[in-house]
Structures are given as structure tokens and as C-alpha cells.
Amino acid sequence: DGLVLVDTGLFALAKMHHERLRTWDASRLNTAVYSHGHVDHIFGVPPFDEEATSNGWPMPRVIAHEAMPARFDRYVLTAGYNSIVNQRQFGFPQPVPWPTSFRDPNLLYRDVHRLDVGGETFELHHARGETDDHTWTWVPGRKVLCSGDMFIWATPNCGNPQKVQRYPADWARALREMIALEPEVLLPGHGFPVVGAARISQALGDTADLLEHLHDRTVEMMNAGETLDAILHEVGPPQDLIERAYLRPVYDDPEFIVRNIWRQYGGWYDGNPAHLKPARDADLAAEIASLSGGAARLAGRARELAASGKLRLAAHLAEMAGSAAPDDRGVHTARAEVFEKFAEAEPSVMAKGIYGWAVKESRSKT
Template sequence: MSESILKVADDLWTGARGIEDTHPFSFMGDAEEVADGVAFVPSFANVSAISTDDGLVLVDTGSALFAQHVHDTLRRWSPARLHTAVFSHGHIDHVFGVAPFEAEAAERGWVPPRVVAHEAMPARFDRYKLTAGHNEIVNRRQFGVDDLVWPREYRYPDETYADRTDLVVGGLGLELHHARGETDDHTWTWVPERKLLCCGDLFIWASPNAGNPQKVQRYPREWAAAMRTMAGLGAELMLPGHGVPVVGVERIRQALTDSAELLEHLHDETVAMMNAGAPLDEIVHTVRAPQHLLDRPYLRPVYDEPEFVVRNVWRLYGGWWDGDPAHLKPAPAAALAAEVASLAGGPGRLADRALELLEAGDDRLAGHLAELAAQAAPSDPAVQAVRAQVFATRAQHEASTMAQGVFRWAARESQERSQEG
């Protein structure tokens, strides 16, 4: 990134540029000093570096793909050894940048860096090993990266904590606080002396990633509480896990309280309908995020989206059954599709109607019929071509990475099957 990351941050806040054109997961660049003794590396994921008298503290270390770049660009900013790395959470884009610093320490005879994280992180890494194949498939689909390889080995933390721990490095105090949010092992870091808040993925310049349809449970209520706590700190600089810094006490407070309000609204409205006995289908098509919050440049649904958060709240409190009795012990999807296709006059009729609905702007219903047609006639090239068209169009109409990833995967799957036929 050639221009200052702080200039980009200001432009995004004021609306001089749009977040849809500057996706929070697209920032890549060199280390930039964003405050005295504090550097920020925009990457996947971001890395925050803090200078102390005993060496550097890093909050997050980036992904394996960018680990060497992170090391090299930070070395152009500071020659000091890496003393401590704090993992904000265990997602693989945050925890794979320690190795170059460890190799450097061994080569120069330095004390190796220590890694500090929440006590739930080792169990996360264990789970990642257990479900490596599944995670590989899910993330290939989510991000559209066919050659993504899910790691089988991890750098486990040297020290863990439960609710809070205080570190002192080179005379500088750092507070590490646990919060369940996007993950169960999340840490936000507060450096009071420098009025610096490193929030990890609790804020990412997008509608909170509290509903990802292909990943494990998120915790919106506790997430909102953590954001309100952070909002009260009086931080002057907030460095997120994705996206750009937020500068200034008022901007930081607004960004965090707005984000908390969004999650609280989705959570509370969903729970109220659950308590009234509403099934999931009714809740999903009733609960909506306040539009004035979605209009904020830092809460646009460009990665996750509120509808998925509603589903995650249901999953948290209500289990896997959605309230439809036919779904408790359903027939095989292909059998249901075949029966519906027979009643409609064949899979081709379903496919034709899907295109009519797509043309009329009813993407959701078109998706149902295209899927039913393809399940009823999986070897029919014409039907698969319709499914490809429907879901490719749906992907074009979506704003969130989550929805785009699934719909593009479906479109490509059917495009390949139609060509095979």
C-alpha cells in the first residue's frame, strides 16, 4: 500500500472512499509507524508492533503466507528482538508469523520469543488438527481458493491465562483481557500508558463476524459486552485484526458502541421471538439490523451479515432443530426433490421456473427451485446449467464474502457438471 494507512482510515471514516471498494481483508503493505513506538502492518491478518526497552511486543503475527513479509518489514522499522507475541485468537491468519523471529533468535543467540494467549487456544489447535480436512474444504469454499492447504501443525502458546493477565515488558504494562466473541479464545490488549487498544477481530471494519454459516459457534452477547468495556477505556488508537486503525477517542467509542448496539439488537430480538415460540424460519425473515447502523462505513455487511448472526443466536440457545416438524427426521433431499419435480412436471420445469423467478428478482425462491431441480436430476446438463446461472447471479447480487463464497462454489460445481454431461 503506497499511501498512508492513516489516510486510508480517515477517508473510510469520512466516506471519502467506500469500504465495498476497500475490503477490510484486502489491505496489504509495509510496517507504518502509527504512534510513537507503535507500528502497524496491514496484512492478512494485521500485525501490531509495540517497542519497549526489552524488545518488541507483537499483537498477532499474521498468516503463514505473509510471515516472512511481516518479519522483513518490521525489521526495516526496528532491529529489536521479538520479546513477546500475543495471539488475539487462534484463527490461522493470526498465529503463523512467529517462526521467522524464532529462527532469527536462534541465529543471533537471543532469548527466543514467548507466545501468550488465552487458555482455550490449545483446544482450538487440537480441534483444527482433528478436523483438518473439513476446515480445508470449508475455507476453500469460503474464500474461493482451490489450493488452500489447512495446516496440520501449530505454534502453541508458552503461557496462557483465564480471564485477565498483566504483562510487563521493558517497563511497559499490557493488560490482556479475555472475551468470547468471534471465538471462545479471544484476547483484547490494552496498553494504558500509550492509550493503545489492540482489539483483534472484535472489530474488523465490517458487520461483526458473528454468524459465519460454515464455522463454529460465535457469542454475540458477550462480544457486545466486551466492546462496551473497550469503549469506556478512553483509547486514542485502536488497531484491529482486519481493516485499518481507528484514531481518536470519540471515533473509537462510536465504532465500538455502534458495533455493540448492532449485536445486542440482533441477539435480543431473536431471543424475544424464541421466547414467544417462533420457529427459526419466522425469526430469520423477521429480525433485521437497524439500517442506520448498517449505513456506518465500519458496519457494512461485506464479510459476514446480520441474517447469519440471527441463525447463530438460535444455534446458541435453541439447538439444531429449526422448529419445522418435517425437518426433525426428514426424507433424503434427493427423494424430496424427485417428488416435487414429479408434481411440477419434471426437473426441467423446476429449472425453467427458477429462471423465471430469477428474472423477476426473487433470488431466494429461484435458488430453492434450482437446487431441487439439480437434486432431482443431478446428471442433466441443462438442469445443472440453470443451477450454475442461478447461483452465479446470486453471488453477483450479494455483498458479503460468506454468501458470495457459497454461491460461487455452487455455480462452479454445476458448471463443471453441465460440461461433463
């Protein structure tokens, strides 16, 4: 009956993936399952489509959750924004061309879908997690679990500061459902396979524990009337979990997950009334600079704070100085230095990308 692929990769890697697969199996592609609609998972089908056409084979079937077409529509609507934020997130030197056409699914499902190909059964399960259209796939005859990005060998991508809503509570529940199946092989969306039921249970269980801890503590403080500021500086990950090799914050950051939980349940108002209808950043910065003796003094103090390790406070003053004196070379030299130190100190790709972008902004003005 042919092959079943779970995820298909980036557009830039589609040809290579197709060629590599053909070195060990020449069967036609029967079905591709999109675990979710992120662009690193959905662009590998066209070479198989072309192959099917040239060989007179049936065209590959693509299956995805029913929310995926709406995602593709949103990608078209916000293509310019996505181009900019992905350049910033990953530190690319040039804007990232964002796709506006996609290999659409042929079959959409809602909750669970059973697929039988060549005597093998594949069970597709929907769960909100990194996205609202996520699918994890269970192959019961082989006790193989394809988790998609529900497990990525890092802190879950559940708080990305430049992207849409993530769903930590749903994510944790899905991980518990996966554990209950007692898989013996875990094929994650990124990173090496995990083999052995005990290892898989620990990896997925620890990930669920991390998400549940951040979720429950954040909601507890929200229900007690605490502000976002208080929650961000109070809620953090259990140290024993965040030190696991498969949960380190190398891509996303637990602090960003806390923000995401606030956004999911509490909207955008953070509890500070001055933020409800704020002044322009530049106007506030100019006023603070005037009170402080000028933007250069703010920039100098930012340098001092950064040198003493107080990077969060230094970043506030450096940003104010740059906003108050947007054409001052000295101020922007200081701003670049502060954010460069911050980028070096941060482990996550997302924080490094945003701080690195600020460095480039100021370097361009010096």
C-alpha cells in the same frame, strides 16, 4: 527488553512481515500475543524463533488464552473439513492446505493477564466473541487498544455459516468494556487504525448496538415460541447502523448472525417437524419434480423467478431441479445461472463463496 507483537499474521506472509518490521526496529521479539487462534493471526512467529536461535537471544514468549490449545486440537481433528470450507468460503480454485502443526503458546491465561516489558504495561483481557479464545489488549500508558477481530471495519464475523459458534452478547459486553477505558488509538485485527476517543467510542458502540439488537430481538422471538423461519424473516439490522462504513455486510451477514444466536441458545431443530428426520434431499426433489412435470420444468420456473428478482425462491427450485436430475445439462445450466445471479446480488464474502461454489458444481456438469 525487546518488542511486543499483538498478532503475527498468516504463514504465507510471515517472512515479509518479519522483513518489514526489521526495516524500522532490530530489537528481538520479547513477546507475541495471539488475539485468537484463527490462522491469519498465529503463524508469524517462526522467523523470530529462527532469528533468536541464530543470534543467541532468548526465545520469544507467546501468550494466549487457555482455550487456544483445544482449538488447535480441533483444527487437527477437522483439517479436511476446514480445507474444504475455506476453499468454498473464499472461492479458491484449489483446496486450501490446512495446518496441523502450530507454534504453541508458552503462557496461557484465563481472565486477565498483566504483562510488563521495557517499562510498558500491557493488559490482556479474555472475551468470547468471534472465538472462545479471544484476547483484547490494552496499553494504558499510551491509551492504545488492540481489539483483535472484535472490530474489523465490517459487520462482525459473528455468524459464519460454515464455522463454529460465535458469541454476540459476550462480544457486545467486551466492546462496552473497551469503550469505558477511553482509548485514543484503536488498532483493529483488520483494517485501518482509528484515532480519537470520540471516533473510537462511536465505532465500538455502534458495533455493540448492532450485536445487541440482533441478539435481543432473536431471543425475544425465541422466548415467544417463534420458529427459526419466522425469526430469520423478521429480525434484521437497524438500517442506520448497517449503512455505516465500518459495519457494512461485506464479509459476514446479519442474517447469519441471527442463525448463530438461534444455534447458541436453541440447538439445531428449527421448529419445522419435517426437518427433524428429513428425507434425503434427492428423494424430496424427485417427488416434487414428478408432481411438477419434471426437473426441467422446475429449472425453468427457477429461471423465471430469478429474472423477476425472487432469488431466494428461485434458489430452492434450482437446487431441487439439480438434485432430481443430477446429470441433466440443461437443468445444471439453469442452476448455475440462478446461483450466479444470487452471488452477484449478495454483498458478503461468505454468501458469494457458497453460491459461487454451487455455480462451479453445475458448470462442471455442463
